[in-house]
Amino acid sequence: MAKIHTHYDNLKVSRHAPQEVIRASYKALSQKYHPDKNPGDEKSARIMAVVNTAYNVLSDPVRRKEHDEWIAAEEWEVEWLESSNAKEGQPRKNADNWEGQPPPKPRRKRQWRNPRWWLGMSGCFVAGAVVAVLTIEQQPNIIPSALAWGGIAQDPVKTGRPDALGVDASSDDWARRIGPDGAKGPPPEVRxxxxxxxxxxxxxxxxxxxxxxxxxxxxxxxxxxxxxxxxxxxxxxxxxxxxxxxxxxxxxxxxxxxxxxxxxxxxxxxxxxxxxxxxxxxxxxxxxxxxxxxxxxxxxxxxxxxxxxxxxxxxxxxx
Structure with missing residues (x-):
């Protein structure tokens, strides 16, 4: 996992170091990089500024706790990103992480090879055709009337007025073409x-x-x-x-x-x-x-x- 650079690294102490160790490390680094002992050295001045900031955070219990929480969040994020990349890359499995695969399920017998299945399907088709012919001969207007009913009165044709407040505008119906009979055209390609x-x-x-x-x-x-x-x-x-x-x-x-x-x-x-x-x-x-x-x-x-x-x-x- 990638290492997160923290104030502990700037002071060269462990994350669980007590205040005595933090003060001792700060004192040692100050004696080495203090601008008074390195006049005109910009690098030492920059390092000393980083050390001062790290000590100000770690010497304050509240700010140190916030810094520890930030470290935990960053490490969790890095671990999550690395695990996501590993899943996308599909690394090769070895003997250490081998997992037993479940036994293959028995294949079901194909029904279409059974003659009794074909006989039953043929009987259904014949019965359906007979019922349809008898219905059309006895009541010839039932199918046109059934096809004509579509509830158009419940879904009136939209006008060019703006949408009212509170109306759901998440769909793309606003961009569909509506014919003179109120039928909606195919959904548009809206980007x-x-x-x-x-x-x-x-x-x-x-x-x-x-x-x-x-x-x-x-x-x-x-x-x-x-x-x-x-x-x-x-x-x-x-x-x-x-x-x-x-x-x-x-x-x-x-x-x-x-x-x-x-x-x-x-x-x-x-x-x-x-x-x-x-x-x-x-x-x-x-x-x-x-x-x-x-x-x-x-x-x-x-x-x-x-x-x-x-x-x-x-x-x-x-x-």
Whole structure:
């Protein structure tokens, strides 16, 4: 199963580590990557920011519990996706997972080879023909009258007026041609393409809540351009829908998940760069929810550090 990159990995501790171990690891990493000991080293500054965020989360019992729940959900999703791919690929069975097959069912004897079956069917056909001839001779108008009754008065011809509120419009009857006698034509071939657009609002980077990591949750580096995340399968393929994520007004990239409300699973994962757009295309029809999180990286990282420096300077002036 693919490994989920977590705050525990950033602090280099186990997921069940006590607070004493977390503080000791944070202290050791701070002594190694602190900007005061590495002046001008941008890589050390980025690593120290990631370490600070991880420690802020893991040192708070409430935020640590939320992070553990997020890890459990991500691992369940990865396991579900891998199991789905295994079922679709139909891996070759070996001796370890061999399952005994049920014995074949005995084949039933074909009835059409039985002469008594043919004799019974012939008798039914002859009796039906005799009854039909006698009925037509005695009451010649019964069949035309029976065919003419169709309940047309109960289903009046629709006019060109708009549909009334509360009327079920889920069927395609509105597009059928209706003849002068009220008969409906064949069902039409109606196609629909649902297009949904999400505009990410402009906001300043927040180092306390935004995602600070040098790699995606799958462990691969973030893509250089807006695209699907490598390591994640592309699910719910179809031609009925597409979802556009507009991040042109945002100064930070975003990590986007497309959540299927019916399957209760994330089916698409993408990374959208700042000031750009991305389209989840070729989607099957369904109910989706777009979930996104800002990623602190590059220019947004410098803005975040600058704002923290201004806050520390203001606090020093007050003291």
């Amino acid at each position: 629909a393409l649902a297009v949904t657009q999400l505009a990410v609002p402009a906001r300043a980077p927040d180092c306390s809540t935004d995602l600070q990591t040098l790699a995606s949750p799958s462990g691969d580096p973030w893509p250089l351009e807006s695209s699907y995340l490598p390591g994640y399968p592309v699910g719910n393929e179809g031609t009925e829908m597409q979802v556009v994520v507009d991040n042109s007004a945002n100064a930070a990239p975003v990590f986007v998940k497309l959540y299927d409300l019916d399957r209760r699973a994330n089916v698409r994962h993408a990374f959208v760069q700042q000031r750009s757009n991305f389209t989840f295309d070729k989607l099957a029809a369904g109910k989706y929810e777009v979930r996104y999180q800002n990623v602190v990286d590059g220019a947004s990282k410098s803005e975040c550090d600058g704002r923290h420096t201004a806050l520390r300077q203001a606090a020093a002036d007050i003291q």
